[in-house]
Amino acid sequence: MAPRRVVVVVFPGIQSLDAIGPIEVFSTASREAGQPLYATEVVATTAGSIRTSSAVSIGVDHRLRDVRGPFDTLLVAGGDGTIDAMQDATLVDGVRRLAGHARRVASVCSGAFILAEAGLLDGRRATTHWSVCAALAARYPSITVDPDPIFVRDGNVSTSAGVTAGMDLALALVEEDHGRDLALRVARRLVLFLRRPGNQSQFSAHLAAQVADRDTLRDLQHWIAEHPDADLSVAAMADRVGMSERNFARCFRDEIGTTPARYVETVRLEVARRLLEETEESIVNVARRSGFGTAETMRRVFLRALHTGPSEYRRRFQAPAA
Secondary structure (H helix, E strand, C coil), X not given: CCCEEEEEECXXXXXXXXHHHHHHHHHHHHHHHCCCCEEEEEEECCCEEEECCCCCEEEEXXXXXXXXXXXXXXXXXXECCHHHHHCCHHHHHHHHHXXXXXXXXXXXXXXXXXXXXXXXXXXXXXXXXXXXXXXXXXXXXXXXXXXXXXXXXXXCEEEECCCHHHHHHHHHHHHHHHXXXXXXXXXXXXXXXXXXXXXXXXXXXXXXXXXCCCHHHHHHHHHHHHCCCCCCCHHHHHHHXXXXXXXXXXHHHHHHCCCHHHHHHHHHHHHHHHHHHHCXXXXXXXXXXXXXXXXXXXXXXXXXXXXXXXXXXXXXXCCCCC
C-alpha cells in the first residue's frame, strides 16, 4: 500500500508544535505499523528553512509552487506569523490550489485564518484557538465559528484549536485511516490521551474573562475564586461591594465582559475540574466544595460546558498521583 501523502504548509513565525506535533503523530503511525503509512512534506513559499516563533528553524522540503497533486492531506499550521501570512498572496493562492488536489484539508490553531482567507471555510463550521475565535468570526461572517471544541470536522475540512489539539486531530485522522488499534498504539508511544473527542471543550477558554478596572470588582473577583462555595447570588455580591443589584450587574458586565452568574459558574467549574483532577474526593463533596451544591447541578453544568459528566471527566484527566 502506497503511503498517504501529507503536505504541511508552514510560514515564518509559526508555532513549531503546530507543524511538528501532527508530523510526529503521522510518522509514529508508520513506525508502529512497521511500514510507511504516511509520507509528510513540509512546504513554504520559499526554499531552505523557516524560523518559528520559538526561534527553532524547520527545513522546507518543497516550495508551494512546485508541489503537484494529488495527495491525501493538506495541513496548514498557525502561530504568531499568521497575520503576515494572510497578506501573502503567494501563500494563500498556493493553499487554495493545493486544497483542490487534496482528499482532505486541515488546520491547526490560527492556521484556520489561512484557510478562511483562501475561501476554504466559507459556509462551514470551524474553530481555532479560543483567543482568536472572535476575530475569525468577525473577519469572516460566512463561517460558523465554534469557540468551544478542540477540533471541528465539516465535510473534508477540519480545523483545530491550539498546539496539542492539532495532535488530537491528527490522531483522529490516523484512526479514520487505519483503525482505533493503531491510533491507540500511537497515543501510547507519544504518551497522549486517546483520544480527546473533537467536542471536548477548550478548557482554557473559560479563563478568558477580563480583570475589572474598578478596585471593588477586582477584589470581588479574587474573593469569588477563594470562596466558590459562598452565597454568590447577585444580591449577596452587590451587597458585598456596596452597590444596588441593578448597578452591580451592569458594572460587572461592562468591566468583566460577562454576567455575574456566568462568571460565578465559570469559577465553580474551574474549581470542580481541579478537585476532580487532583483529589479522590467524592463527586458529592466536589459539588459542595466548588459551590454547585448538589452533584446533579454540577453534572448539568459539566455536560453543558464540557460535553462530559464529572465522573467521565475524572476518569480521563485525573493525575496519576491522585
